[in-house]
Amino acid sequence: MDGPLEKIERGPEPAKLSLSVNGATLVAEVEPRASLLDTLRETLDLTGTKKGCNQGACGACTVWVDGRRVVSCLTLAVACEGREVTTIEGLVEHPMQEAFLSCDALQCGYCTPGQIMSAVKLLEEGHAGNDAEIAEWMSGNLCRCAAYPHIRQAIREVRDGEHQ
Amino acid sequence: MHAMSYARVGDVASALAEGADPDSRFLAGGTTEVDMLRIGVARERRLIDINDLPLNTIEDLPGGGLRLGALARMSDVAATPSVRERFPMLVQALELGASAQLRNMASMGGNMMQRVRCGYFREAGMPCNKREPGSGCAAQGGFHRGHAVLGTSEHCFATHPSDVAVALVALDAVIHLQGRYGERAMPLEDFFLQPGDAPEREHPIEHGELITAIEVPAAPVARTSLYWKVRDRESYEFALVSAAVAATVTNGVIREVRLALGGVATRPWRARAAEQMLTGGPAISDAFEAAASAELAPAVPHPQNAFKIELAKRTIVRVLERVSAA
Ligand SMILES: Cc1cc2nc3c(=O)[nH]c(=O)nc-3n(C[C@H](O)[C@H](O)[C@H](O)COP(=O)(O)OP(=O)(O)OC[C@H]3O[C@@H](n4cnc5c(N)ncnc54)[C@H](O)[C@@H]3O)c2cc1C
Numbered sequence: 001m002d003g004p005l006e007k008i009e010r011g012p013e014p015a016k017l018s019l020s021v022n023g024a025t026l027v028a029e030v031e032p033r034a035s036l037l038d039t040l041r042e043t044l045d046l047t048g049t050k051k052g053c054n055q056g057a058c059g060a061c062t063v064w065v066d067g068r069r070v071v072s073c074l075t076l077a078v079a080c081e082g083r084e085v086t087t088i089e090g091l092v093e094h095p096m097q098e099a100f101l102s103c104d105a106l107q108c109g110y111c112t113p114g115q116i117m118s119a120v121k122l123l124e125e126g127h128a129g130n131d132a133e134i135a136e137w138m139s140g141n142l143c144r145c146a147a148y149p150h151i152r153q154a155i156r157e158v159r160d161g162e163h164q
Numbered sequence: 165m166h167a168m169s170y171a172r173v174g175d176v177a178s179a180l181a182e183g184a185d186p187d188s189r190f191l192a193g194g195t196t197e198v199d200m201l202r203i204g205v206a207r208e209r210r211l212i213d214i215n216d217l218p219l220n221t222i223e224d225l226p227g228g229g230l231r232l233g234a235l236a237r238m239s240d241v242a243a244t245p246s247v248r249e250r251f252p253m254l255v256q257a258l259e260l261g262a263s264a265q266l267r268n269m270a271s272m273g274g275n276m277m278q279r280v281r282c283g284y285f286r287e288a289g290m291p292c293n294k295r296e297p298g299s300g301c302a303a304q305g306g307f308h309r310g311h312a313v314l315g316t317s318e319h320c321f322a323t324h325p326s327d328v329a330v331a332l333v334a335l336d337a338v339i340h341l342q343g344r345y346g347e348r349a350m351p352l353e354d355f356f357l358q359p360g361d362a363p364e365r366e367h368p369i370e371h372g373e374l375i376t377a378i379e380v381p382a383a384p385v386a387r388t389s390l391y392w393k394v395r396d397r398e399s400y401e402f403a404l405v406s407a408a409v410a411a412t413v414t415n416g417v418i419r420e421v422r423l424a425l426g427g428v429a430t431r432p433w434r435a436r437a438a439e440q441m442l443t444g445g446p447a448i449s450d451a452f453e454a455a456a457s458a459e460l461a462p463a464v465p466h467p468q469n470a471f472k473i474e475l476a477k478r479t480i481v482r483v484l485e486r487v488s489a490a
Pocket residue numbers: 055056057189190191192193194195196197198199234235260261262263266269270271272273274275276277278325326327328373374375376400401402403
């Protein structure tokens with residue numbers, strides 16, 4: 001179905017991108033080389049999403065694009081026009097947030113937004129059957145403070161409906 | 165990252181037209197491309213976003229094969245029921261690669277084109293024949309614990325990092341390409357070039373040519389198959405050694421076997437010497453050990469990666485024992 005093309009052409013100079021973030025349409029004036037991560041943090045003042053490695057290796061920058069968990073450091077903002085972006089700011093009193101608090105699933109908290117964005121999808125994807133499975137499917141989110149046991153506990157509790 | 169422009173195209177013809185620009189590069193999941201641009205290894209000035217092309221389908225072929233669109237995501241291929249049923253080692257190779265987030269982004273075509281993880285390749289300024297032809301190879305006298313022992317040359321011995329390509333090569337997969345002047349297909353194995361004296365050339369693909377699909381022919385043998393990945397940590401790490409194996413064993417005799425290795429070679433490594441020795445022979449550990457030794461006989465070790473030879477042999481024996489017991 002090679003249909004009529006809708007071609008988008010941007011840059012190299014900054015261009016006004018219209019991005020759908022957490023249900024709102026936001027305009028960011030950035031160059032095509034800008035990552036989604038930098039655009040969220042530096043241009044849109046959505047600093048909940050964190051930068052760890054900036055090379056896809058730590059998961060601190062995890063957000064959802066069109067409902068799937070991805071790393072925003074290797075995603076270009078310009079590639080998200082027409083897609084739906086969800087960040088930690090888009091989750092309000094989500095059971096996973098409650099569980100992370102009550103389980104003490106963090107120490108410094110730097111990895112936490114990424115952990116939560118990943119954990120919510122983990123449950124939807126159905127890969128939280130036991131601790132080994134949780135560990136495997138959460139392995140894209142590193143925690144320098146090694147809060148892993150409590151992170152897994154929080155995920156188990158949400159899985160088991162203990163936080164409504 | 166240097167400044168660049170961006171175009172998003174909606175059909176193959178426009179992708180080919182835009183991709184003809186010598187200063188351009190295709191953008192799929194971006195998990196290699198954005199990384200390479202950021203560290204200054206990729207120098208293109210224009211990205212052609214191909215994610216809207218209708219190349220993301222995962223189709224069952226009549227007779228039991230598969231056709232994977234170049235833009236099908238690793239996570240989606242792994243989750244497809246018919247793939248899980250017919251090609252367990254393909255699913256395992258996918259799910260043991262990268263992380264859940266990256267697998268949601270990474271496309272099958274992009275996976276075939278991913279770049280090596282050699283630290284000197286990634287570090288502009290260090291001698292690296294792959295990045296700067298003729299500049300030397302800093303890994304020779306440097307850190308090379310993860311490097312290859314098979315298919316190496318004095319010019320480069322960086323390991324090919326893909327997992328799923330190893331399973332696909334064992335399955336005789338075929339890669340489909342489309343250029344401005346037509347379409348062609350070749351065995352996936354031939355799509356990966358050994359470094360030889362031109363390590364900068366990794367694939368027989370022309371600039372601006374598009375990978376459209378990967379086809380996996382029917383292989384009943386693959387229903388009993390396994391992908392085993394040995395690495396420094398349990399998850400989210402590249403292989404030190406990996407093996408994709410499929411076998412049909414009846415009355416203790418190996419009727420058919422497929423074996424390919426990852427983590428030890430400069431390309432996804434089809435273990436043909438071992439396959440030949442095993443086929444028609446007894447499914448016993450002695451035979452597995454002999455086949456493993458034959459496959460690793462041409463290995464060229466360096467001081468830090470010599471351990472891979474023994475590790476690869478043991479891995480081969482282990483996977484063969486596992487599938488022949490299944
Ligand atoms: C932290 C990290 C860990 C990883 N771990 C693993 C692992 O354990 N195992 C593993 O196998 N992989 C691993 N990877 C690599 C990952 O699988 C690849 O980066 C990914 O598959 C590339 O696909 P992509 O769609 O993101 O490609 P892109 O980054 O978009 O593109 C890669 C290259 O391919 C070209 N290209 C893409 N699609 C096409 C096409 N259809 N036709 C022609 N050219 C094309 C692009 O121009 C570019 O040069 C890891 C990556 C990261 C960042």
